[in-house]
Amino acid sequence: RDSIYIVGSSTVFPFSTAVAETFGRTLGYNTPKVESTGTGGGMKLFCAGVGVDHPDITNASRRMKASEFENCQQAGAKEITEVKIGFDGIAIANSKSAKHIDLTLKDIYLALAKDVPDADGKFVPNPNKTWKDVNAALPDAKIEVLGPPPTSGTRDAFVELAMEGGCNSFPELKALKKSDEKKHKAVCQGIREDGAYIEAGENDNLIVQKLVSNKNALGIFGYSFLEQNADKVQGAKIDGIAPTYDTISDGSYPISRSLYFYVKNAHVATIPGIKQFVTEFTSDKAFGPEGYLADKGLIALPDAERASVAKSAKALTPMSKPE
Amino acid sequence: MSKPTLNAPQAPVRRTIDIVNASLKRRHAQERRFRRIGAIAVALGLAFVVLLFADIVGKGYTAFQQTYLQLPIELSAEKIDPAGTREPETLSTADYMAPIRAALRQQFPEVTERRELRQLYSMVSVGAPQFLREQVMENPDLIGTTQEVWVLADDDIDMLVKGQIDRHAPEESRRVNDRMLGWVEHLEEQGRIEKRFNTIFFTQGTSREPELAGIAGALMGSFYTLLLTLILSFPIGVGAALYLEEFAPKNRWTDLIEVNVNNLAAVPSIVFGLLGLAVFIGFFGAPRSTPLVAALVMTLMTLPTIIIASRVALKSVPPSIREAALGVGASPLQTQFHHVLPLALPGMLTGAIIGMARALGETAPLLMIGMIAFIVDIPSGFTDAATVLPVQIFLWADSPERGFVERTSAAIIVLLAFLFLMNLVAVLLRRRFERRW
């Protein structure tokens, strides 16, 4: 094998492929083969072993889990370099021809949670039918949210950030986290299954287009799609913050997550170009705020963090076991 | 002769013809209705094709053109070939982006601020230097001159020029801001912007840049996959059908096989992907993401279709033909190959057409065997990593860039053209063999 083999997250796929292409075009190496397998699938392939048949790099839209790290260790992939490449914002948007809508995390939680606390704090199946039921300030429209299915990393992130965030706006629920973490998760992260939340497949373009033809619906998808389709859909402000490059980058926009890739150090010496690929990826002209990945919708890390990431990536510093 | 009345039936109370005539109006109405329903059905079928086509072509035809910017580019000898050796090595490693950028700056001297300059540079594609390099390498005499060169525009500019981005939309909901719009309009006034036939689309592999993305890799991938699928599945399918229908003893065991084959047709395609992953890649160690494995999976998937269609076709050949051949001492195999197969061939080809069409359009099982991958290089064999048209379409359809929307449709057009070509061959064959007896 004479080319790098990359697997993993479909969210990172557009960025990884952009680097792969530039890498192939400018550095004279063969263009890496990038497979979109989803974060979990990628981890599984990546941690299956060392050797020509196994991938060199896996992309992830979340950190590697301790269990996955263990798997890697057992399969002989002892040294793994973790590279954080930037942020991905998750936008909640509706059609441009509909009224602009501003939400709080609490609204989101109340609109989409499976069970919500009623007036006396008891959990009842979510009774809210319209946005007005959720919050009197919101329009009297049916709750209809198109979002990714549970298999997608976007969904994981949405649940963790938006739903749990909204959940924690209830003090008693926030307290629950300390006392009974499991229960807290269950009540905060469960998404209703009664049709108000529509699992629309993993194609974000489809969600965008469905929004165009359905004015009532809201959609949940990655920031890059919002940016590309700014003439068709508008992002809702969350807690008063609009999803823009700057707000996501500085962390004020609440629903954003980090993206990573992982390198199998054992392959670096024997598969041509891995080091150069990592260098290319972590160069400012790629993942910097002015870099070509920014054009593709990646939101760059803050300068300082970027520099340190680039440094340890170049050195291929192995990660320690994640907690 | 005996007396005619002896056993004569009671003469019908009414003549048949009266009864017939009485019902004729109703029956003719029925006939007309039936016929009209048939015509409507065909028309509907055709209308669906036309509708889908119009939809796809309407969205995709613009992708066959690509926007270029004309820039006076100074190919200074010092920059490109300082030693003046004209060695290909030097020429190919030279920086061609610089002269393009210089030309842009020269067009818009007022732009100096760094951020603005970046925007200005972003008007040409990152792939533009590559084409300039090719031109120079082909004709090294250009070095040292200033040439009016058509360089590839960035996808945003392309979208703008093609009207996919609304120039009158408010700036914040437009990917091209007012400043860039001004530059574009300036260039347009000078006649320096032109849409040309998009050769890149047909000659290049995929890319993350819409303007550089081509279908050639996926097309070749599909070609290899389908070629191998056809080579494998048609003979195997026909052979199996022949055996099951004509040779195998008719017993529970063959009934089981028949049910089994029918049932395989209902197995979701992704399960074939699972099987391929486990057997071909896992067990036999065939290389992942290759037309070879894809073709093997597709073969398993299309076999039931071909077997069923072929059996149906064999069944409809009248037994007297077989008897006639056997009667002059032809062996069963000769009977089949000389007489039955030619008569059944149209039906078998139908099976092949439908099976191949499905194999050409299928994505799900390929997800399992690693074909949903970013592969730039155009495959040149069955064991090169490749992707195929529907997967390419699937990937492009999921890309955020606006430029991929039309390219997705264009790729579908190419796929359909491929399909038509395939059908055409089969249809010509089918027509040769079709007859009534």
Place this chain on the structure above:
Amino acid sequence: MNITVDEMEKMTGAMSSAELASERHSRTTVGDFTAADPRMTCRNVDVWYGSKQAINGVSLDIGKNEVVSMIGPSGCGKSTFLRCLNRMNDTIDGCRVTGSIQLDGQEIYDKSLDPVPLRAQVGMVFQKPNPFPKSIYENVAYGPRIHGLTNSKAELDELVESSLEKAGLWKEVKDRLDQPGTGLSGGQQQRLCIARTIAVSPEVILMDEPCSALDPIATAIIEELIDELRANYSIAIVTHSMQQAARVSQRTAYFHLGDLIEVGETNQIFTNPQHRLTEDYITGRFG
């Protein structure tokens, strides 16, 4: 009763094309082709298969309550002519019919004429038995059903039984009416097709060698049937058995290579043929 090779040579020699050409002048029909009370009248009927002419200007009537038999060497156009009479030739690609064929004074090749009632009126038994791939019962019940000839299941059962009975098949098949008609022996299939045709009581019946696969007993039953049907209907029958023609028909037409050579009273044709070709044919048989 045997004929020698020499005799045969002579016979076939008589038909060699050179000689035929010289006889061309005499190939206009001999005898009176009209019937006193015609149901069907054909005038100058030509039939082409593609560019090949299979029938040359044949004129012939089929009278009320009469049986007309058509005889002639194999390939002379008997079936072709018969198929013209209920427009069955419509279904053959490239088959063209010109001239006038009338049923009760109505031109049947008229554009406006509906072949459906025509064929209900002019029934046909084909040369090759072609039972439907259905049960025996359904084969016979098919016609009455589509025309709505019966009003109840019982009536239909009765009609099926009587039709099979008339065709001499009832005894053989009454226990297996629900079995496929295609699983019958050749002669049984032929009788099934006859039963199927008479079940709709057509007024003109065209029979193309209805007894070719039948043994003498079954043949006798069919001939009896024909005789009986004649009381009400008109029948045209193609046969290779001159005895049969003599037994069942009132008039006989002799065809030769697409021409209607001679037509007349059956007795007269067989005892005193006018045309040399007719005579050759008949004596070839009887000689």
Place this chain on the structure above:
Amino acid sequence: MNITVDEMEKMTGAMSSAELASERHSRTTVGDFTAADPRMTCRNVDVWYGSKQAINGVSLDIGKNEVVSMIGPSGCGKSTFLRCLNRMNDTIDGCRVTGSIQLDGQEIYDKSLDPVPLRAQVGMVFQKPNPFPKSIYENVAYGPRIHGLTNSKAELDELVESSLEKAGLWKEVKDRLDQPGTGLSGGQQQRLCIARTIAVSPEVILMDEPCSALDPIATAIIEELIDELRANYSIAIVTHSMQQAARVSQRTAYFHLGDLIEVGETNQIFTNPQHRLTEDYITGRFG
């Protein structure tokens, strides 16, 4: 020559099942079913279609250089029996054959026997003409081709011509050898099938009503052919024409409802039948 309805009633009545049962004791074959110099010997052949028995324990020989004719009412099992002789019944679903059938002492239903050379040796003309949907030429040339009987195109042409000639079809089709065999008239198709069969020179020929669609002249030609073939080969012919049986065959077998009732010298059978059923059948015809 006509039979009355009454007589017919009697005849068919004679076959009614009750009476048949009482006659069962007499249904063992009358006459000598062996041949002096047999090519094919059948012993106790039973044939079932599914659960229905179509042939009951028939024993019959076909001798060298002889023509055996098989007669009997429609549906009595003649075709079924004939088809056993070259294992054509193998192609019918649910058809079972037991007993012994030998060709030159070799059991043809032996598991190890290859039916292909058997069928090349024992040719068959089917009851319903079944030309291939190919050209006339190809229809005849097919057999010689697969058996490699000729060495050159010229030889093959010659063989095709002579086969068609012998079947009396050459004159009619020589100008259109390249046209489909399915576009011929019924009788022409039948002769084409005969030509196709004799083109491979089988040593035993089974003919199922080969002349049923033929006019007397064509029939004479085929009978002549049969006579000629007899010099070298053995022939079994099914026919409904007793005259034909009398003309062409040396021995005759009379079948009735699956039983071989009587077999013997043709002369003797037709002049002095031993069994009442045979007599009924023959006199029914001649009476």
Place this chain on the structure above:
Amino acid sequence: MYAWTLIVVLLMVMALAYHLGRKRAIASAGGVTQINTLHSLPSYYGLYAAIWAGLPALLLMGLWFGFQDQIVTSLVTANLPAEMLDGQSSGRVGLILNDIKNLATGNIVSATVTPEVQAAADQYARLARIANWAMWLAVLAVAVGGMAYAWLRTEPQMRARNRVESIFKFIMITFSSIAILTTLGIVLSVVFESFRFFQMISPLEFFLGTNWSPQIALRADQVGASGAFGAIPLFTGTLMVSLIAMLVAVPIGLMSAIYLAEYAPRNVRSIAKPVIEVLAGIPTVVYGFFAALTVAPLIRDLGALAGLNVASESALAAGLVMGIMIIPFVSSLSDDVINAVPQSMRDGSYALGATQSETIRRVIIPAALPGIVGGILLAVSRAIGETMIVVMAAGLSANLTANPLDSVTTVTVQIVTLLTGDQEFDSAKTLAAFALGLTLFLVTLVLNVIALSIVRKYREQYE
């Protein structure tokens, strides 16, 4: 590249063998005029020789390709200095060898080239070259040997046709068994996982439960859905979507088949048929977009006009579009069989005074029924197995409903979603996909058995 030339050479050897075998047969018979003393036609002797020349050689070549690299690699490995391999896992060794191979074939290499590696690469290149030559020699030797064998065995009594035909028959049997093997493979690959699934989730819940929400947490820190595994809504969803699809496809498909085969002029038929067949080949993504963006909103708007409450994802939209997709399965196959019904059947019916439509409905369709049912079965199968359209147009939520205007999901959609995301083979979630697969397999099996017996019952064999 070399493999192709070798195959071409092999084909030429086979052609030669054919020619020689044929000639030899003729000669052994004593010349062209004597070939009727041969058991079979000379061309069968030729074929026999060609098979002997080609088949073993091809087999050998296949084996060689399978093992050459392994053997050469192990030779090279054996020669590598021990310290390079000490304590290395096999994967690691593979990587080192990969580097050596890259060097040997002139590809880019990863790191600095040590002398040992260089030496190994040289050795690899040399061995590969030798092996390549050896393969040529061996394959051609076997080919010629096979040819010689056939040549020696050629004699007039040899039953060449039977031998060739047995080989063909054997090949055909092999082909037929592929279907069985595939089934076996599928069953084997789902049955164990299903078994484990049913150990976790009671079959009772699975088969009778009406609540489907399988996305339970895979990881400790994840929160999934409620984790209900009642498969009934999936099967009803599958049923509904397939039913709607069949309601579209069968009438349109069958009627257009009838029209094209019986009414339309020949040239209309020859154009319309392949054009309609294109419907089967349009990628499902396209249909998915069409269903989700054109049909579904249309239905919703129409429903709104009629005062109905229509979900924006509806079974109806998915079913309708799926129906369009499978039209050709019904129409083309039916068209072929209808066309194959002998003309004499039509003649028989017309002669009784039946109209064309009566003939079609009462004679031709019944006669063509086995084929039509075959086509319909294929179409049903395709409908059951389709995923993309449903994912895009009908959503993923498992509603137990009989209302086609509601959103539903299907078995295959769930299988795909469960298998393409994060998987964990000891979680009921992933295993559920296998249980679904197995159940679907069995259900369709039963349906097929029923269909087969129905077809048997109504089968009408012409002639």
